[in-house]
Amino acid sequence: MLDLVRSLLAEPALARPSRPSRADRGVALLVLALALAEGLLRDHVPSRPIAIAIGLVIAAALLFRGTHPFGAFVAAFASVNAVTALELALGVARAELHTGLAVLLLPYSLFRAASGRQAALGLALMALAYALGALQGGFRHPGDAIGGAVVLLFPAVLGASVRFRDHARLRELDHARLRERERLARELHDTVAHHVAAIAIQAQAGRAVLATRPDATRGALAAIEAEAARTLAELRALVGALRDDDGAALGLAELDALAARAALPVTIERAGELDGLRPLVQSALYRLAQESITNAVRHARGARRVVVRIEGERDVVRLTVRDDGERARTRGPSGYGLVGMAERAALLGGTLEAGPADEGGWSVRAVLPREGGAR
Numbered sequence: 001m002l003d004l005v006r007s008l009l010a011e012p013a014l015a016r017p018s019r020p021s022r023a024d025r026g027v028a029l030l031v032l033a034l035a036l037a038e039g040l041l042r043d044h045v046p047s048r049p050i051a052i053a054i055g056l057v058i059a060a061a062l063l064f065r066g067t068h069p070f071g072a073f074v075a076a077f078a079s080v081n082a083v084t085a086l087e088l089a090l091g092v093a094r095a096e097l098h099t100g101l102a103v104l105l106l107p108y109s110l111f112r113a114a115s116g117r118q119a120a121l122g123l124a125l126m127a128l129a130y131a132l133g134a135l136q137g138g139f140r141h142p143g144d145a146i147g148g149a150v151v152l153l154f155p156a157v158l159g160a161s162v163r164f165r166d167h168a169r170l171r172e173l174d175h176a177r178l179r180e181r182e183r184l185a186r187e188l189h190d191t192v193a194h195h196v197a198a199i200a201i202q203a204q205a206g207r208a209v210l211a212t213r214p215d216a217t218r219g220a221l222a223a224i225e226a227e228a229a230r231t232l233a234e235l236r237a238l239v240g241a242l243r244d245d246d247g248a249a250l251g252l253a254e255l256d257a258l259a260a261r262a263a264l265p266v267t268i269e270r271a272g273e274l275d276g277l278r279p280l281v282q283s284a285l286y287r288l289a290q291e292s293i294t295n296a297v298r299h300a301r302g303a304r305r306v307v308v309r310i311e312g313e314r315d316v317v318r319l320t321v322r323d324d325g326e327r328a329r330t331r332g333p334s335g336y337g338l339v340g341m342a343e344r345a346a347l348l349g350g351t352l353e354a355g356p357a358d359e360g361g362w363s364v365r366a367v368l369p370r371e372g373g374a375r
Helices: 002-009 022-041 048-063 069-090 098-113 116-135 142-208 214-242 252-261 279-299 337-347
Strands: 266-272 306-312 316-323 351-356 362-369
Touching: 002 116, 022 048, 022 098, 048 069, 048 098, 069 098, 069 116, 098 116, 098 142, 116 142, 142 214, 142 337, 142 351, 252 266, 252 279, 252 306, 279 306, 279 316, 279 337, 279 362, 337 351, 337 362
Parallel strands: 266 306
Antiparallel strands: 306 316, 316 362, 351 362
16 A cells, blocks of 8 residues: 555656647636626625635636646645635635636646646645635535535546546557567568578578589579569568558648548648658658548547648658547557557658647647658
């Protein structure tokens, strides 16, 4: 049990966006408007200025719950707890707005993205808020106390559940990469190993008789040539099996036709300098976009659209493919899979990452050198 607690406390914080998302901005703006409207227009609001101030603090905290989940949580709950403690000390009525229930969004963000130690501190603040509420007479019956605990803890449990489900998905991706590499290794070994061994034996035989039997040396060289040709043919067949069936050289000009054929609405966005890209780079961008769209169609539950953005910079080209499906979902392999996509990018000196997008859905991000790794 102690080891489990230590493991949870050692859980690192997740990577966070640098700016508030559109969803967080929208929620914060909505809560701000509702808090002002309720605070100014509702009758019989105890300590009206304090109640409005708390509503404003909660709205501000909701704006930064994605970028600073721990700081936003502490700002809101510490403010609420401080005001509640002051009210208890002075014996005055509780200053609260119905809009203040939006504070329950903050435990979700905290347990979804903060570190284990930060989550533990947040849990302590939640327990303090619960205790202060009980002292203030918020629970008249045992059922009220149970219901209050459930309402307070449910967002935290939900955030932790989503977090661990995302962790499980990332582990699945790692295992998929490992299995794909093992399969490729077996294929290459079975295809090439015995041919290379035969070539090595023929080369040793030719070297042994080079000085005394030139005719035998020529025979050994001919056998080496034939074996190398067979090896090359089987390697080409293997590579062809790993690639898409359509081997045509497709580029950025064909993306619009690709979007028109997709089973989901696909938007193609182009930005920056895209002229003069090498055909190999254009083909790689097309294939990566094609595979990403196919994955979205097959595996993005609830997706309504896919956005493909290609942005040309001075030295690199960036490709981003994002759908608006469910954020946490099980992705299956498609075509030559994520490993093949990453290796296609790596062959050109680029990188590829895939995972849940900050704004929801699934995102594939590739960065390729404009020269395609040419030296």
